Amino acid sequence: MADGLNEARAMRVAELMWDFRNLQHYMTQVKMDVTPEEYYLEGYMMLRACVSEAQAVLASQYANPATHPRGNLEAEKEQLRGVIRDACVRRFQCQKAYLRTLAVQRWIDSRQAILKGQRAHAGLMPHLQALDNQLRAEVAAVTDEHVDYSLRAQDSAQGKWIAEDPPLAVIQQHLHSG
Template structure:
């Protein structure tokens, strides 16, 4: 029995894929190597490189294309397929947002570090400030959780008036992501 919502499902998938594509552009544009190669192994630059790797991974991981046959005709089969594609797109967007937020935190760290160094190099006189930058980065990265991302994205979608009635629950998104690691 068709429910007549496949047009809304299709539009939702298009919105999710558009969001994911935008996130991928932002992730790909961020620098991954410091100007001074002595900074290569510092916490923030390591985080920036990991974000780039994670962004490439979520872009390249295969979509789940197996959709079981359902009863009810072509409309019901289309619904099942759209729900599967929606889960894939929603999960990719979720992970892309997580990567992007981690990347922004690392970029802030680069800015803080540059302010502390003021064109110079690390030394005993600025080590305490650099350690504080590292500690702040760790705090910010720890605050980027699946729960907070899921909640923020749902709220954003709702405020934009997007159709969210069949968005997958967080646990399903997390299962999808774990299966691709």
């Protein structure tokens, strides 16, 4: 039965798509200027993986049928719920790639500060290895739970209607089934 919340659902879809668009915009701005010697360093490989993940999310098809409910409020409700679920999953995937990208960007900046335009040499190895370890720890901290919490906290702080956003378990199920 229609519940009068379709306008709120439609607004939520717009909010999710705006967030998704912003994340995609950031991910397309990532610069991957890397020397041949650095190409296979862990941080740069992670960065390429993050950008590829974001591109794959953008390229993936929306699975729900594109039929118009034609004034059927119940059908409209179900269609909006499906779009919210899909948009939440996509935003989650991009947010996870974005947070990992931020960690890599910090690694790149710190690495450049240590190298000061020089090539890596034995005297710098302890500092560079410490950076690599820090990067691994930061990326490991970008768990599904962390991503979900950060998105929900941000949405709540902005007063967004999140009543029908899927829980993390549903997002994970969707990601593992696709």
